[in-house]
Amino acid sequence: MLVGMVVAAPPVIGVLALQGDVQEHLVSLAKCDVTARPIRRPEELDELDGIVIPGGESTTISKLLDNFELLEPLRAKIKAGLPAYGSCAGMILLANNVLDGREDQHQLGGLDVTVRRNAFGRQIDSFETDLDLAGETVHAVFIRAPWVEAVGGDVEVLATVPVTAEAGDAAGRIVAVRQGNVLATAFHPELTGDERVHRLFVDMVRGSTEEK
Amino acid sequence: MSTDQVTGTARVKRGMAEMLKGGVIMDVVDATQAKIAEDAGAVAVMALERVPADIRAQGGVARMSDPDLIDGIINAVSIPVMAKARIGHFVEAQVLASLGVDYIDESEVLTPADYANHIDKWAFTVPFVCGATNLGEALRRITEGAAMIRSKGEAGTGDVSNATTHMRKIRQEIRRLQNLPEDELYVAAKELQAPYELVKEIAQNGKLPVVLFTAGGIATPADAAMMMQLGAEGVFVGSGIFKSGNPAQRAEAIVKATTFYDDPDVIAKVSRGLGEAMVGINVDEIPEPHRLAERGW
Numbered sequence: 361m362l363v364g365m366v367v368a369a370p371p372v373i374g375v376l377a378l379q380g381d382v383q384e385h386l387v388s389l390a391k392c393d394v395t396a397r398p399i400r401r402p403e404e405l406d407e408l409d410g411i412v413i414p415g416g417e418s419t420t421i422s423k424l425l426d427n428f429e430l431l432e433p434l435r436a437k438i439k440a441g442l443p444a445y446g447s448c449a450g451m452i453l454l455a456n457n458v459l460d461g462r463e464d465q466h467q468l469g470g471l472d473v474t475v476r477r478n479a480f481g482r483q484i485d486s487f488e489t490d491l492d493l494a495g496e497t498v499h500a501v502f503i504r505a506p507w508v509e510a511v512g513g514d515v516e517v518l519a520t521v522p523v524t525a526e527a528g529d530a531a532g533r534i535v536a537v538r539q540g541n542v543l544a545t546a547f548h549p550e551l552t553g554d555e556r557v558h559r560l561f562v563d564m565v566r567g568s569t570e571e572k
Numbered sequence: 573m574s575t576d577q578v579t580g581t582a583r584v585k586r587g588m589a590e591m592l593k594g595g596v597i598m599d600v601v602d603a604t605q606a607k608i609a610e611d612a613g614a615v616a617v618m619a620l621e622r623v624p625a626d627i628r629a630q631g632g633v634a635r636m637s638d639p640d641l642i643d644g645i646i647n648a649v650s651i652p653v654m655a656k657a658r659i660g661h662f663v664e665a666q667v668l669a670s671l672g673v674d675y676i677d678e679s680e681v682l683t684p685a686d687y688a689n690h691i692d693k694w695a696f697t698v699p700f701v702c703g704a705t706n707l708g709e710a711l712r713r714i715t716e717g718a719a720m721i722r723s724k725g726e727a728g729t730g731d732v733s734n735a736t737t738h739m740r741k742i743r744q745e746i747r748r749l750q751n752l753p754e755d756e757l758y759v760a761a762k763e764l765q766a767p768y769e770l771v772k773e774i775a776q777n778g779k780l781p782v783v784l785f786t787a788g789g790i791a792t793p794a795d796a797a798m799m800m801q802l803g804a805e806g807v808f809v810g811s812g813i814f815k816s817g818n819p820a821q822r823a824e825a826i827v828k829a830t831t832f833y834d835d836p837d838v839i840a841k842v843s844r845g846l847g848e849a850m851v852g853i854n855v856d857e858i859p860e861p862h863r864l865a866e867r868g869w
Contacts, residue, residue: 378831379594379615381587400832415591417615417651424613424831448591462610462650483652483674484697486584487577497573503587504652504674522575530577551587 371409371565374399376434378424380416380449384550388558394565402433410443410565413450413468415503415548418477421449422466431466438470443541443568445561451544452477452506459509470542472512473534479507480530493519493536496556500535500547507546508534515539541568580697585719588675588699589783592616592652592720592806596796596827597785599623599810602641603648609813612823616652616674618808619645624681624728624864625811625850634682636664642671654701659868660686662695669698675720676700678713680867681727681810690868693717703787705738705865707745711766711774712869714782721780723804724865725788728811730852732789732798734865739786739802749775788865791816791849793829793842800833817847 370393375385377398389396389412399405411434413421425431438444438454446454452461453468455475480486486503493500498519511517511534519536521527535546536557541564549557578584595615600606606617619637627634636657646653652674657664659678664685668676678691680703693700694717703724704710710721723742725735745764752760752775761771773781786799787808796807807830809823816822825842832838855863 381590381593384590417595419651420595420613420615427828482672483588484672485579486588487579488581488584489575489577490573501583501587503584503591524575526577548587551583
């Protein structure tokens with residue numbers, strides 16, 4: 361028996377559970393040896409080491425964030441360094457600027473990027489493809505997805521749409537980014553059963569808790 | 573690594589419905605109503621010619637909306653737009669797909685165009701949602717390519733009792749499959765009139781392979797919350813909003829109650845001062861040939 365060894369408790373990662381594919385993110389996180397829980401109230405933010413903003417309808421989530429007094433507290437937490445990961449609608453909410461959103465749409469912010477909502481088109485244009493994410497091949501599912509149109513100097517681009525003849529306007533568009541403790545993908549790794557993107561986020565969360 | 577961009581896959585179709593979970597999809601007949609729904613926090617709107625309550629009151633054949641109205645709705649809002657086609661009317665579905673709608677509801681609320689066959693939904697890039705009153709019906713629709721299932725309820729009544737029955741029935745039949753020994757699943761598949769592979773998958777996973785919403789007769793925040801507690805993953809509201817005294821406020825209240833479906837304090841708060849709910853009709857008082865839930869098989 362090892363004596364005197366302190367085993368750190370697994371990090372606690374919340375999934376914003378106002379609307380969207382919350383369950384799929386909880387399942388993906390559970391595979392990464394963390395405690396994952398749905399979050400709907402401001403007081404539930406306090407125990408978190410990280411937060412995931414799921415896929416869903418960004419205008420609905422934005423409105424509910426405001427209605428249920430989560431917008432300001434969550435914005436403040438992310439600004440103060442709480443690690444955050446957003447997929448699709450989550451990417452839209454974490455972006456500092458959004459094009460083609462509603463005028464009254466709120467941003468959590470944290471990513472110095474400009475995102476275009478529904479950039480790839482309507483559902484009929486939704487697609488799957490393989491892409492290179494920081495050196496690894498990932499199968500990416502895009503559903504009425506946004507893309508990143510402009511990035512600030514501190515933003516690391518992790519993935520772009522492969523340039524092929526059929527890709528058209530989408531070719532080369534930025535679809536995964538990281539800035540400090542904030543990660544975002546335009547696609548849905550939670551739908552493919554491949555938890556590598558979630559592991560990347562969990563590593564960011566672990567790194568951030570070690571710093572404390 | 574395959575960099576081909578593949579559209580219309582089951583994953584992309586079913587995934588779209590996953591993104592709607594925990595949300596409210598509202599019936600609208602024009603762009604003005606669609607704006608009210610989006611302002612209230614709807615995750616999507618459903619375009620149709622007349623809301624079910626009016627179809628009941630006015631009678632006649634109910635069909636797909638006018639393409640001009642659908643275009644108007646698509647241009648008015650940035651959220652997904654769904655639209656209804658008649659059961660079996662694959663050309664209405666082709667038209668809706670050509671207009672760029674995001675989901676097609678092959679709906680018993682409209683007058684069926686084919687009393688034997690539903691639409692072959694695999695043939696389309698756009699995904700379909702279909703109604704079901706029980707598990708067998710849900711599985712037959714999934715076999716035909718439906719990427720999302722909703723209870724039928726009794727649309728246009730404001731009476732939630734049929735939706736309750738359908739939600740309970742579907743969940744109960746799933747639980748029954750989970751408890752069957754493997755060698756009895758063959759007969760279960762026969763009884764459900766559904767493919768064995770799908771029946772086996774449900775017995776193993778304890779849930780449908782697609783998202784399950786509720787629909788039919790939902791008129792109040794408490795109705796929506798009850799359906800969520802009964803296992804719905806989201807809510808369709810038809811006549812309940814635009815046949816009520818204050819559609820904007822009621823729509824917003826139903827959205828909030830769907831998110832906090834298990835918190836009676838929130839449901840109580842949002843239920844205050846909503847004004848008149850739709851008057852409603854008791855399902856029992858509708859003669860059987862006029863019951864919509866019995867359309868589709």
